[in-house]
């Protein structure tokens with residue numbers, strides 16, 4: 001069946017969401033059009049506001065609406081302890097574990113020269129500045145166990161070499177080759193407690 | 199973890215979609231913010247356009263962007279044969295079956311006095327006008343097998359009584375108490391071929 005252009009456009013647009021194929025997208029479009037146009041309008045506004053208003057924290061590169069994110073602004077957290085992760089979703093997973101009370105540094109990617117991802121593209125120059133400035137006493141590497149995650153961890157380790165910064169790496173319980181965001185909170189909490197100096 | 203207001207607003211807004219709970223909503227919001235802001239902006243535009251621009255066909259009440267929907271405008275379809283369904287999603291399911299070449303009448307609901315859904319609320323006055331005007335030679339009832347669906351079918355049967363309109367009802371293959379939109383195309387095609395006069 002051929003949908004009218006606006007309906008088809010909405011169905012196509014929904015497929016940009018993770019895990020949403022043409023059939024789910026169609027159900028979403030029909031559901032809103034039939035039963036919840038107000039919700040659809042509200043979702044449009046929330047999308048526009050977030051896509052335009054959510055920027056990066058100037059210190060940790062996580063999502064932020066102001067210059068600094070809520071975690072970097074939180075004086076009850078140890079701002080000298082820095083956990084390095086690949087993505088904001090990883091921050092979320094670790095926060096859910098409830099184990100960690102330091103701050104983060106979010107790479108928004110991993111070292112992958114073949115894809116044009118060098119140290120600058122993932123903010124490692126910025127992390128180096130923070131190390132040189134003496135702002136960081138401990139780094140916890142949580143960049144994952146993929147080839148790129150290992151390469152990224154190795155690069156940071158070299159960077160820290162010769163400074164007073166302690167480096168450890170979350171290890172136990174993180175599945176091989178997996179993304180942190182799919183790991184449950186208890187496993188992540190365990191991995192944090194079991195971290196080892198490298 | 200407390201999200202920033204715009205991120206939390208986006209997560210909440212995503213839960214208006216069918217089958218999307220807080221966890222999926224969070225993944226959707228993070229996915230767009232991390233990896234596809236353009237797609238997010240595009241989805242916002244498609245939502246706004248569709249919620250504002252998709253209206254009802256003046257003849258069959260299905261989704262339409264102009265006065266008449268594509269099916270009511272299609273001269274290759276038998277415009278005197280009318281299949282009565284509850285929702286646009288039912289139209290879609292029947293169109294996918296590829297069996298039916300008439301047009302539709304979409305109730306956008308079912309008779310349910312307790313919920314304030316009387317004959318006028320589901321457009322039965324409009325259907326009656328079309329019957330009285332002699333525009334309809336055959337009605338196929340596909341209002342489903344729920345109590346409300348049965349009540350709706352019964353009401354239409356009474357309405358047609360004493361006119362020359364033939365009435366049949368799709369029967370075989372439609373599961374009891376189920377929504378048409380979840381029925382596969384082959385089953386629906388079978389149900390159409392097996393329709394019986396009532």
Ligand SMILES: [Zn+2]
Pocket residue numbers: 057058059060061062064068069070071072073
């Ligand atoms: Zn921050």
Ligand SMILES: [Zn+2]
Pocket residue numbers: 255256257258259260262266267268269270271
């Ligand atoms: Zn129509």
